[in-house]
Amino acid sequence: MSRSLAGSPARRVGVVLAGALALVLASAPIAADAAGSDLDRVMGALAQRKTGHVSFTEKKFIAMLDRPVESSGELLYDAPDRLEKRTIEPKPEDLVLEGGVVSAQRGKHHYVLDLKQYPQVVPFIESIRATLAGDRASLERVFKVDFTGSFEHWTLGLVPLDSKLARTVAQIHIEGEKDLIHTVEIHEADGDRSLLTIGADVAP
C-alpha cells in the first residue's frame, strides 16, 4: 500500500482543543497522585485480560458528508500485540495488526502497511492496542496521557507527543469501567472525528 495521509495542517479546532487540554492539565496537579494510582489499577486490570472478542459499532463524522458514515463488526484481541478489526457492515473488511504491521483484506485486495513507514497511522492504532494491553509505558511513549475519573469509571485523554502526529490526530478519548473499554473517540486534527462503541462480548 503506497498511499499515505495527506498531511493536513493543524486547524484551529485542534489548537483550541490542545489549549483547553493544557488548561485542564494545569488545573489538576493535586489529583495527580490519586489519578496515577487509579491509572495503574486500570492498566493492571486491563493487562490481566489476555484475549477479547467483542462487537463494535463505529460512527465517523466527516465534515464533507451531511451525516456520519457507520460501520459495525467485531474486534478480536490477543495480548500483547495482535488486534483484529473485522468490519462486517457496510462492506466486509478484515484489518489485522500484528507485530507492528497492519494487513488488510478488502474484497480481493490485500494490503500490508508497515507502521514504521506510516507513522501518521500509529496514534489510531497504538491508542487502542496499548490500552487493551494495559501497557502504560507504550501509551506514554506516544501520548501525553491524562487520566480522569476513578477505577470504576474512567476516561483516558491521549494527545500525541510528536508534533507531526498531532497534525493528523488532535486527541483521543477512551472511556471505560474497570477492565472494560466502552468507547474510543478519535478527534482528527481537521475536525473530523470517529466514535467507536464497544458492545457485548461475542460468544466464542
Place this chain on the structure above:
Amino acid sequence: MTRTGRVATAVWAAFVFAATVVVVFAHYTTDLSAFLPRSPTATQRLLVDQLREGIASRSILIGVEGADSAERARISLAMGRRLRADPQFVAVTNGEPVGLDRDRELLFNHRYLLSEAVSADRFTPNGLRDAVQETLDLLASPMGMLAKSLLPRDPTGEMLQIIDQLGSERQPPSVDGVWTSRDGKRALLVVQTRAAGSDTDGQEGAVAAVRGAFSAAVAEVEAGGGGAAGRAPATLEMSGPGVFSVAARATIKQQVTRLSIVSTMLITLMLLWVYRSFRALVLGLIPVASGALAGIAAVALGFGSVHGITLGFGVTLIGESVDYSIYLFIQSQQRTSALWSTIRLGVLTSIVGFMSLLPSGFPGLAQLGLFSISGLVAAALVTRYVLPNLMPPILNIGDVTPLGTAVAAGLQRVKTPRALLLVIPVLAAVVLYTHRGPVWNHELSALSPVSKSDQALDAMLRSDIGAPDVSYLVVVSGPSQEAVLHAAETVDPALDALVEQKVISGFESPARYLPSLEAQRARQGSLPPDTELKSNLITALDGLPLQVDRLDPFLHDVEAARNQPLLTRKQLEGTSLATGVDALLLSDGTRWSALLPLRVPTTVAIDTVSIDIGRVHSGISKLALGEGVEAVVLDVKGEVDRLYSSYLSEALRLSLAGFAGIVVLLVIFLRSPARTARVVTPLVLAVLTVTAGLVLLGQQLTILHLIGMLLIVAVGSNYALFFDRRSNDPHAGSAPLTLASLVIANAATVLGFGVLGFSSVPVLSALGSTVAPGAFLALVFSALLAGSGPRESTPVAA
C-alpha cells in the same frame, strides 16, 4: 634433410603462418549463443534473449547481515543513496519510499487515462452512484482515513483502482524503514544493472560497485557512531545471474590457470625424467601446438566464431596429440612404417568418433568435433612428416627399455585376472541396472559452476524478497509498441481469470504502467462534458450524504482530463513506472516484445515452484491479438532443461553412431572381426567400468562425462591398436619399447586429466574424473586382452 622433408617443413611453416593469422583475427564469444540451437524456434530465441538480457538476468539480490537491525538499516540507506547515484544501475530498491511522491503525482494526474475502471458506464448517474457509494463505504472502513483526503477530487476512487492495479506485488516487510527478511536477520536490497546479464564485464563492474557501496556505507555508519564493540560486523551477501557468471568466470579462470600449471609441470617433469633431453621435450610440443592452432583456425573458418567452451574442452583433447611424439621418440629406433600405420589407424578411429559430433544441433558440440578432428589430423601429420626433419639424426633420449621390460614381466605374471575381465561387464550392468534414479542428469544446472551453498543463498534471498523467479513469462511480440501493448491489454483479462482460478497468483504487465494509446483514447472519450457530468452527478448523489458542490474539484479534474495529452513513455521518465515499463517492454529495432512475468501460486512451496503451463497456454491461445502479434508462454528453466536434455539425448545417439562407425572402420582396416573385437573390447570395458564407478559414487552423468567417454575411446584406441599390432605381428619391433611408450603416454594423459578431476568446477571435474581412470583402464584392459590372443613368444629380455 630429404627433399620431401624440406617440402613438408615449408608447407608446415606456411600453415603455421596462415593458421596464426586466422586465429588472431577470429571472433571469440563467451555468451550463451553456444547454447542456442543452430536453427532455433521463436521460443528458443526468446529464451536466449531472456537469459542474455532479460529483467531477471539484470537483477542483483543483496542481503546485509550482522551488526544490529538499526545499523543494517543505516547501511542499507547509505548503500541505496550511493547506488542510486551510480549510472551502472537502472533501479535500486530497498524499501525506502524514494520517488513515491513523484510516482503518486503522475498516477493521480493521469488517473482517468490509467484506471481500468474508466468506461462510459462509470459516468452515467447509476455508474457514478455505485462508484461514490463504494468510496463512502471505504470511508466507513478502517482504510477510510487514507481515502478521505482524496474524496473531493476523486470521489469515484480511480486512484485507489490504479493502486490496486499496480499494487499486487508483495513486498518484504520493512524494519527501520528498509526491507528486511522475515526472520529479521538481514536487510534486503534489489538492484537492476544497466548492463545485460550476458555482459560479464558489465556485471563484474556492477558487482564491484555494490561491494564498494557496502564498504563505504559501513565506514560511514561507523564514523557516525555505529558499530558498537563486541557485535558481529556487517557482512554483504549477493546473488543473481550476473553475480554467478562473474564468480563462475573468475573461478574457472583461476582453476584452469592453476590446474594447467600443475599438470603442465607434472607432465614436463615426467617427460624430462624419461627423455633426459630438454630438446626432445620442446620438439614434443610442436605437434601439440600445431594441432591447437589448426583446431582453432578450423572452427573459426567453419563456424564464423569460436566459443570459449570449445577452446576450454578442445585444448584438453589435444592431450592425445602429445602421445604421438612420445610414440615417435621412443619407438623410432624400430621399424617406423609399422608405427605409422598404427598411429594412422588410431587417428582415423578418433576422427570417426569425433565426426559423430559434427551434426549436433548444439553448436558447442559441433565446434568441439571439428576442433578435435582438425587438431588431431594436424598433430599427426606434423609428427609424421615434420618432426622427423627437425629431430637430430640421433636423438639422445634416456633408455626406457628397463621400464618396458619391467611392465612386460609384470604382465606375464598376471594371468588369472584375465578371466575376471568377463566379470566387469556383468558387474557394471548390475550396477547400472540396479541404480535407483536416472543415470543421466537432464538439467542444465548440473553443469552450473554455482556451488550448492550459493544456490541455497540465492533461494533464500529470493524468497525473502519475494522476487518473482521470472521463470515463467507470457511474451507478447508484435510489430510495434502500440500493437504489443494493445495485445497485452487483451491478454491481461485472460490472466486475471487464471488468477481467479489460482493457476497463477498474479502477473505483471507493461500495459498497467503504460496503457496503449487506443485504451487511453477510449478512456478519455468516455469522460462526459462538464454540464452532462454535473447533471449526472446531481442525480447520482440524490439520497447520499454528499453534496455536489463539495465535488467541484472532481468536475474540474475530469474536464481537464478530457483534453489532457495521452501518456507516453517520455512522461514516465524519472518515476519508478519508467523502470517497470523498460523492464517489461523490449525492442530489437524491428519487433517489440511485452513481457508478462507470472507469479507462482502462493499455495506452492518455494522449492517446488511450478505453474500449469498448459492451462496458461490454453487460457491465452485463442485470443485475437491483431495482425502479426503472437503470445507465447515461456517456462524459462523448463525450456533451458528441455534444450539441454535434447542436446544430451542427441549427443548420446550420435556417440553410439560414432562407436558403430569406429567398429566398421576397424573391420575394414584390420580385415578381421576377431581383431576388431580385441581392439574394441578393452575400450568398451573401460567406458563401462568408469560409468559404473561414477554412478556408484553417486554422480549423475552429464554431457561432459559423455565427452570424456569419447576421449577414452579416442586415446584408448591407440593403446589397443599397438597391442593388437604386437599380437598380430610378433616381429613388430621391441616389445619393451612399445610398452614403455604406451605407459609413458598413458601417464601423461592420466596426469593431465587427473589434475582436472580435482577441480570444483563441475565441467572440469566431470571431464577429469572420466578420462583419467578411463584412459588408465583402457591401457590395462588392452594389455590383459592382448595376452589372451594368439600367443607369440614375447621377447622378454631375460
